[in-house]
Amino acid sequence: MNVSVSVAESLRGALAGLLDGVPPRQAAGAVERLIANYRGATPTDAPILRDRADVAAYAAYRMPATFEAVRAALEAFAEAVPGWVPGSHVDVGGGTGAATWAVSAVWDGERPVTVLDWAEPALALGREIAGANPALSGARWQRARIGAGLSLDRADLVTVSYVLNELTPADRGALVDAVAAAGQAVVIVEAGTPDGYARVIEARDRLIGAGFHVAAPCPHSAACPIVPGADWCHFSARVSRSSLHRQVKGGSLAYEDEKFSYVAASRAPVLPAASRVVRRPQIRKGQVLLDLCEADERLTKATVTKRHGDLYKAARDADWGDPWPPAER
Numbered sequence: 001m002n003v004s005v006s007v008a009e010s011l012r013g014a015l016a017g018l019l020d021g022v023p024p025r026q027a028a029g030a031v032e033r034l035i036a037n038y039r040g041a042t043p044t045d046a047p048i049l050r051d052r053a054d055v056a057a058y059a060a061y062r063m064p065a066t067f068e069a070v071r072a073a074l075e076a077f078a079e080a081v082p083g084w085v086p087g088s089h090v091d092v093g094g095g096t097g098a099a100t101w102a103v104s105a106v107w108d109g110e111r112p113v114t115v116l117d118w119a120e121p122a123l124a125l126g127r128e129i130a131g132a133n134p135a136l137s138g139a140r141w142q143r144a145r146i147g148a149g150l151s152l153d154r155a156d157l158v159t160v161s162y163v164l165n166e167l168t169p170a171d172r173g174a175l176v177d178a179v180a181a182a183g184q185a186v187v188i189v190e191a192g193t194p195d196g197y198a199r200v201i202e203a204r205d206r207l208i209g210a211g212f213h214v215a216a217p218c219p220h221s222a223a224c225p226i227v228p229g230a231d232w233c234h235f236s237a238r239v240s241r242s243s244l245h246r247q248v249k250g251g252s253l254a255y256e257d258e259k260f261s262y263v264a265a266s267r268a269p270v271l272p273a274a275s276r277v278v279r280r281p282q283i284r285k286g287q288v289l290l291d292l293c294e295a296d297e298r299l300t301k302a303t304v305t306k307r308h309g310d311l312y313k314a315a316r317d318a319d320w321g322d323p324w325p326p327a328e329r
């Protein structure tokens with residue numbers, strides 16, 4: 001079994017016991033409260049995750065999806081920095097630690113890990129479930145408030161997943177400046193919505209201004225070719241649902257697709273993809289239609305037909321979010 005799959009399974013196992021003894025109605029109620037809070041007026045002045053019931057509901061309801069989105073972003077980053085392995089990791093606004101699990105799924109071995117969050121119950125539960133992941137045995141779970149004056153210890157990798165959404169514009173700027181000052185590599189993930197994409201682009205501009213190179217998803221560190229308001233760059237990660245997940249979220253599908261936007265950047269030079277597939281490929285009889293973001297700052301459409309031989313076979317296997325063409329990697 002590859003490391004990524006086994007980490008995903010350990011996470012699922014660690015989450016499975018969380019709602020033991022909590023009646024399904026109560027679990028569903030906590031999830032509904034959480035959704036209402038997240039739909040409400042974030043940013044808030046105080047943590048949304050206030051107690052163990054909130055946090056258990058968050059972990060059961062959202063953590064499998066945030067884990068898969070961050071893992072996909074980290075895998076795209078890893079492809080653009082072959083051979084690089086983070087020697088240390090700081091996860092800001094890390095909550096129950098989904099990104100720390102994702103890092104351990106992409107890069108084998110142990111490293112110093114610090115999770116920062118202002119919600120103590122989230123840190124406590126994160127620490128508890130991390131007991132199921134040997135790579136996180138030495139992780140530090142620390143309270144910290146994101147805002148002006150935030151200063152972070154230096155780390156090879158800094159992750160910020162699904163956090164910018166909860167901050168004021170001023171705090172978002174302060175956070176991105178702080179992670180740029182602390183990290184050799186920075187990976188930021190947000191929901192795959194027009195607003196999530198806008199927050200990612202703002203962070204991307206700030207990272208480039210601080211001297212970073214974009215490793216993924218963009219094939220370049222120049223301006224994004226998407227016309228603001230016309231479209232948004234986002235990707236999709238498949239999340240398999242446990243029976244617990246189905247119980248908490250309702251529905252009977254065995255999986256769901258988590259849409260996310262991200263930027264992964266490094267201070268060191270990177271080898272970004274020549275171009276990237278930015279929509280789900282459309283397979284027609286004898287041809288595959290690919291929407292690509294290109295290194296020369298353009299969005300293009302490519303039609304790959306049987307006449308292209310091996311490239312056609314590769315196009316049939318290509319997925320939304322993959323580098324293109326694969327042979328150049």
Ligand SMILES: C[S@@+](CC[C@H](N)C(=O)[O-])C[C@H]1O[C@@H](n2cnc3c(N)ncnc32)[C@H](O)[C@@H]1O
Pocket residue numbers: 047048049062063066067092093094095096097098099116117118119122144145146147160161162163166167
């Ligand atoms: C949606 S959760 C994401 C958690 C985790 N990063 C993940 O991907 O699953 C947002 C997290 O940001 C934290 N957060 C929000 N505002 C914060 C602030 N001002 N200071 C510290 N943490 C904050 C919340 O407590 C919560 O754990």
